[in-house]
Amino acid sequence: NGAVTNAKMAANSVDSDQYIDGSIDTVHLSDDVITYAKLGTEFTSTEPLGSVSTSATLNFATDQVFTATMTADTDFVFSNANIGMTKDLILTGDFEPSFPVGTKQIAGTYDGTVSNFIQIVAVANGDYWLSVSQAQ
Numbered sequence: 001n002g003a004v005t006n007a008k009m010a011a012n013s014v015d016s017d018q019y020i021d022g023s024i025d026t027v028h029l030s031d032d033v034i035t036y037a038k039l040g041t042e043f044t045s046t047e048p049l050g051s052v053s054t055s056a057t058l059n060f061a062t063d064q065v066f067t068a069t070m071t072a073d074t075d076f077v078f079s080n081a082n083i084g085m086t087k088d089l090i091l092t093g094d095f096e097p098s099f100p101v102g103t104k105q106i107a108g109t110y111d112g113t114v115s116n117f118i119q120i121v122a123v124a125n126g127d128y129w130l131s132v133s134q135a136q
Helices: none
Strands: 048-060 066-078 088-094 102-108 116-124 128-133
Touching: none
Parallel strands: 048 066, 066 088, 102 128
Antiparallel strands: 088 116, 116 128
16 A cells, blocks of 8 residues: 555664654653753753852753852842743852742751852742752
8 A cells, every 4th residue: 555654664764854843742752762961951051150249140041050159149030930940059158149029938048158059949930939058
């Protein structure tokens, strides 16, 4: 009947040049084929913000880990946060950090005399949960 079947195709004979947009979906992906190397930079890279004062933006679409040293009280802003994203901020500086309205600090207290690990979870649009701990 002229039909092309899996049995008639050589192994690895179809590559991305033959796919049409939208032809690959989660149903057609094998389990465990998405590797760390295939993740976007927003889940694999570090953004050293350097010295910050007054305000600083954590762009959830660009990096996973942010590092900063406050040189004055600093208002942190979150941009491009999508539900379920979790980001890490390594923060130092003996000043007061503040976070956007809708941020709930659920654990820990910031200590400006040591390095602080701050984890932020986007729970819903404008709803962030934040926990703070220090390096020992």
